[in-house]
Amino acid sequence: MDKEKLRKRALSFVSIPADFKPIIEEYAQGENGEGEAMFSWANEEKDKGLTINLDLAGNLTKLSIDMDEDRDFNGDSLDVEERKERAEQFLLSHYPDALSDLTFYEKEELGQVFRFNYERMIMNLPLKSSGCFIDVDQVGNIVTFSYKVAGHIPEIPTTLISKEKLIEHEQNRLDFKQTITNLYTIVHDVEEDDLRLVYEPEPSFMKYRADILTPTLSIIHDEAVSETYIPLPAPSNTTKQKDLSIKEVVGITEGMEIIREVDMGEETGVVWRDRNWKMEEDDLSISGFFKNRSEDTVKAFISSKTGQVRSFMWFKERSGDLKLTREECLQKATDFLQMILPDYHRYLQLIVRENEEEVDDFRKTESFSFHIHNGKGVPVELEIVIVAVNRETGQIDHYSGPSFDMEQLRQIPTEPVISKEEAKKIFLSHLNFELAWDKDYDEETESNILVYQACDKYTRTPIRYIDAMTGVVITAKDK
Known part of the structure; x- marks a missing residue:
């Protein structure tokens, strides 16, 4: 049609x-x-x-x-x-x-x-x-x-690896790393959202082809990009977070107005745009829809608990006459962090990736990523702070901060009660494997393959962490 x-x-x-x-x-x-x-x-x-x-x-x-x-x-x-x-x-x-x-x-x-x-x-x-x-x-x-509709019905394997062989394989290669993670009730089987010190199993996702007697990972991940973490010096800037309004933090000007404000529970989303902005033409395509929603806007997310800016992004172009170097932009970024995250240098480290410092004279912004830790070197899992500085204006075009209040991090114990060896014993006592159909990522066309995936023998859901203070097994939430 x-x-x-x-x-x-x-x-x-x-x-x-x-x-x-x-x-x-x-x-x-x-x-x-x-x-x-x-x-x-x-x-x-x-x-x-x-x-x-x-x-x-x-x-x-x-x-x-x-x-x-x-x-x-x-x-x-x-x-x-x-x-x-x-x-x-x-x-x-x-x-x-x-x-x-x-x-x-x-x-x-x-x-x-x-x-x-x-x-x-x-x-x-x-x-x-x-x-x-x-x-x-x-x-x-x-x-x-x-x-x-299923595009392709897979064949049923004639031979399956034994669960005992998989458990033995994991026992020989299993390791754990100490980390801090944000647990969410919608994702994890916990009573409330919480920041905790935990042990995470490595590998964290255990999934094997079910029909190959030598355990083989069903998904081969690309090699990780080499990263180093650089400590940050204590700032000389003493500007306080409370001195600035939300508009001042984000950089909103007098000619802009709020066009959308959405209560999202833990956060409020706010969108600004110039008062006189108009769509050039009616366009009902998906690209036209996103253009109408995002072109020349500034979007921010505000913590409902603290009232502080969690993140913002400028989609409106800003130009100037400056030609800042990467080093000058880094100074702008750390000055901004001191305003919005006092004592940031105690908990953040600059992430430097391979070839990242190569100069690109045509790049309009310099983006910096910061690794979050607890002040003692224990990382906060999946949490990265990002600051992008406009080289022509010296203004912050993008900021993405931690998803939690930094005061929570300060209250997390720095030393575990449970040892790594104890965590491994607890994990193995709960470990089981179940069969499931999964995407076959080795095939160009969409198809399924039978796999064994690790789970907790009692809840039949994946084991995500072992609580480093109590030894409690933390599993994924059962749908």
Whole structure:
């Protein structure tokens, strides 16, 4: 179907509210005739929207309807089985033969909705990225739908490696590193978000091809870029964080106004733009949508707890007559850090990568990355501070700070109670392996391969860490 026929077909699936307007109409077709069309409508003032994706034959592949969480609901909610029945009715109305290929796998409660997952099963295991999920609200409305057909059905291996061999293999090569990590309740099986001193297993993700008797990693990662960490000298600048407003930290000028402000729970997202800015032309493509949302803007995230700037990015070009060297830009970056993260030099180290200091006279910004540690050399996992300095203006065009309050880091114990040897014993006493289908990254075309992936023998979820103070096993959250 052409774009206009697909748009009319999309409109036949849903009723578009009168206060919604079209924001995306995208049509993409590949060399072999495959492709997708995407149509979105929204009320941007209320931050509500509706999106439909169709394949080029007009089949519904995705549906997303933002729920009105503020609406009054006084009626009786449908029970789980009634909602499941609505989900299957919807699925069969679009794919009449779906349940001959797909099997109901699990349900999840996601706030006001229940999600029902239907999977293509081989060896009683779900294929990766194959099947569908359907979200149903209290009154039976379908608010989210996603459907993907398996491109290739894998063959079942005739020989499988034994779990005992895998555990023995891990026992001989397993190591642990001491680190500090941010634990999140949505990711980890913990009672509250928390910054903790832990032991992380190395390798952290244990996954093996199931049909090769010599244990072989199913995914070969690219070699890491060589990095060195350079300590930072104590600053002479004594500017305090409290002396600056949010606008002053970000660099917002009088000619700019807030065009969006979104409460995201732990953070508030704020977007500024010049008051007189106008879109040059109506463009409903995806690139046009992002241009309308981002061109000439400044975006920042503010901590809801502290009211301090967590990060910001200038998408609006700023030019000047300066020609700062990398060394001069580094001084600008560290001056900024002293304003926003007092005593930063105690916890940050400059990351220097191979060939990073090569001069590029045409580069408009110099970007610096900083490794975070606890002041005693123990790293904070996955946390990097980034500062980008405009060489022409000396202003900060991008800042990305820690996702936590630095006071939390100061309160973390510096010495573990549990030794590395004890952590290894605890880990191995919980270690098990389970079969699963995973993407075969060695193949050019999309396909699946049977793997063994490590898990906790009690929760059947991946083991992420051992608490360095208590010895508690910290696993991934069970979906």
